[in-house]
Amino acid sequence: xxxxxxxxxxxxKKYGAKLVSFAGYEMPIQYSKGIIEEHKSTRDxxxxxxxxxxxxxxxxxxxxxxxxLEKIFPAELKNCKLNQxxxxxxxxxxxxxHDDLIITxxxxxxxIVLNAACKYSDFELLKKLLGDKYEMNLSEELSLIAIxxxxxxxxxxxxxxxxxxxxxxxxxxxxxxxxxxxxxRSGYTGEDGFEISMKNKYTELFTEKLINEGANLxxxxxxxxxxxxxxxxxxxxxxxxxxxxxxxxxxWAISKNRxxxxxxxxxxxxxxxxxxxxxxxxxxxxxxxxxxxxxxxxIFSEDNKxxxxxxxxxxxxxIQVPIAMGYIESSFSKVDTKIFLEVRGKxxxxxxSNLPFYKKSYVKGVNQ
Amino acid sequence: xxEVKFSKEHEWIKLDxxxxxxxxxxxxxxMLGDIVFVELPELGSSVAKDGNxxxxxxTKAASDIYTPVSGEIIENNQSIVDDxxxxxxDPENKAWFFKLKISNKSEMDSxxxxxxxxxxxxxxGN
Numbered sequence: 145x146x147x148x149x150x151x152x153x154x155x156x157k158k159y160g161a162k163l164v165s166f167a168g169y170e171m172p173i174q175y176s177k178g179i180i181e182e183h184k185s186t187r188d189x190x191x192x193x194x195x196x197x198x199x200x201x202x203x204x205x206x207x208x209x210x211x212x213l214e215k216i217f218p219a220e221l222k223n224c225k226l227n228q229x230x231x232x233x234x235x236x237x238x239x240x241x242h243d244d245l246i247i248t249x250x251x252x253x254x255x256i257v258l259n260a261a262c263k264y265s266d267f268e269l270l271k272k273l274l275g276d277k278y279e280m281n282l283s284e285e286l287s288l289i290a291i292x293x294x295x296x297x298x299x300x301x302x303x304x305x306x307x308x309x310x311x312x313x314x315x316x317x318x319x320x321x322x323x324x325x326x327x328x329r330s331g332y333t334g335e336d337g338f339e340i341s342m343k344n345k346y347t348e349l350f351t352e353k354l355i356n357e358g359a360n361l362x363x364x365x366x367x368x369x370x371x372x373x374x375x376x377x378x379x380x381x382x383x384x385x386x387x388x389x390x391x392x393x394x395x396w397a398i399s400k401n402r403x404x405x406x407x408x409x410x411x412x413x414x415x416x417x418x419x420x421x422x423x424x425x426x427x428x429x430x431x432x433x434x435x436x437x438x439x440x441x442x443i444f445s446e447d448n449k450x451x452x453x454x455x456x457x458x459x460x461x462x463i464q465v466p467i468a469m470g471y472i473e474s475s476f477s478k479v480d481t482k483i484f485l486e487v488r489g490k491x492x493x494x495x496x497s498n499l500p501f502y503k504k505s506y507v508k509g510v511n512q
Numbered sequence: 513x514x515e516v517k518f519s520k521e522h523e524w525i526k527l528d529x530x531x532x533x534x535x536x537x538x539x540x541x542x543m544l545g546d547i548v549f550v551e552l553p554e555l556g557s558s559v560a561k562d563g564n565x566x567x568x569x570x571t572k573a574a575s576d577i578y579t580p581v582s583g584e585i586i587e588n589n590q591s592i593v594d595d596x597x598x599x600x601x602d603p604e605n606k607a608w609f610f611k612l613k614i615s616n617k618s619e620m621d622s623x624x625x626x627x628x629x630x631x632x633x634x635x636x637g638n
Contacts (some may be wrong), residue, residue: 179571180546436569459548
């Protein structure tokens with residue numbers, strides 16, 4: 145199947161991108177300076193990410209829609225304030241994760257941002273679950289551009305006035321070129337930043353403006369090292385249909401109130417897992433030395449028992465040590481527990497680590 | 513000074529008497545991206561032509577290193593183990609990987625010279 149391209153495809157090429165096939169799209173894995181430079185420039189300055197491959201779904205509706213969405217998602221949506229975003233999950237009855245997503249209450253309905261690889265199946269599933277009651281549009285006309293890093297706010301503010309007033313995990317509509325764009329203060333790097341949803345026709349010029357103001361283009365390679373340092377899950381790797389949000393150590397993303405009231409898909413399983421615990425759980429892992437444990441690396445106990453598997457692993461450019469996440473038998477999940485990772489037939493010592501590996505506080509409202 | 517030769521696996525090799533110095537090419541580092549980890553063959557171990565002789569990992573993935581000739585490992589470049597970024601900076605000079613005592617000099621004959629290698633790496637596109 146031919147790859148789709150985003151509205152920034154020719155801009156990627158212009159800036160020396162190495163393009164790869166990713167979730168049905170031709171996407172930049174890195175630009176000419178390479179992953180480490182891109183990673184560091186996001187932490188020190190500001191990085192631009194083309195995430196237009198992700199699904200942008202709008203569902204039109206009012207209070208009734210919020211009620212129906214609460215029957216699907218474990219988030220509080222009836223009480224959701226206008227322009228507030230929630231991180232949530234589309235699950236099956238066994239609380240296995242179809243996708244992780246961000247739901248934002250907007251005027252006239254809800255916006256949901258979906259993973260690229262899951263967006264069409266999510267759309268079909270949601271359509272079925274909502275029973276054709278609501279108008280649903282999975283947009284092909286909108287791009288999604290993220291700007292992340294300590295200087296993101298200053299740079300974006302120069303182009304779109306008053307974005308600095310947004311709180312973390314909140315959005316709003318802003319004027320841009322006599323049109324309206326929707327911006328949320330959110331991201332996937334552990335940095336302050338924004339995600340800008342705009343019509344495809346504006347995207348290239350807008351991105352050039354961000355570059356002119358000093359932000360750098362960042363590919364999927366550095367996006368992965370940034371999110372892993374920040375301890376964030378990548379769907380299809382650190383979570384999938386065989387793992388629940390509880391096993392994925394993401395209980396914080398399930399509303400406390402919804403755990404009591406229930407009524408969402410997967411509730412029984414979630415409730416029982418919270419009460420009884422799970423046999424496996426996602427943890428952060430720090431190998432000793434420089435050895436890198438990639439996805440599918442087996443984890444062993446000190447007495448040589450296979451107790452888990454790595455789901456993501458890389459070298460953290462900002463913290464200058466290798467890092468990984470994986471699923472491990474719960475009895476070994478305590479921080480500092482000593483474990484062994486089998487890499488190329490040899491076992492290397494490692495220990496369970498707190499997440500995130502890299503921490504920087506978000507501005508305004510992160511702890512709310 | 514002897515001529516530098518190149519393998520299809522993107523290693524370079526320089527022979528000085530019986531001692532061969534081996535590293536990876538500039539072209540290889542460009543394909544790999546930023547290198548963040550290196551594993552070198554053990555001192556005193558014997559390696560066979562085209563056999564595995566270490567690993568490099570970039571931010572993206574792990575790749576095996578092969579030796580273009582057979583021999584016994586007599587020296588390792590510890591400085592690239594301590595700071596793998598040196599490989600991206602100067603792959604065909606300071607960031608050599610290991611030295612070995614070559615056991616069969618005729619194995620050099622099948623390797624490419626600089627011109628042939630440049631043509632090969634351009635044409636293979638990998």
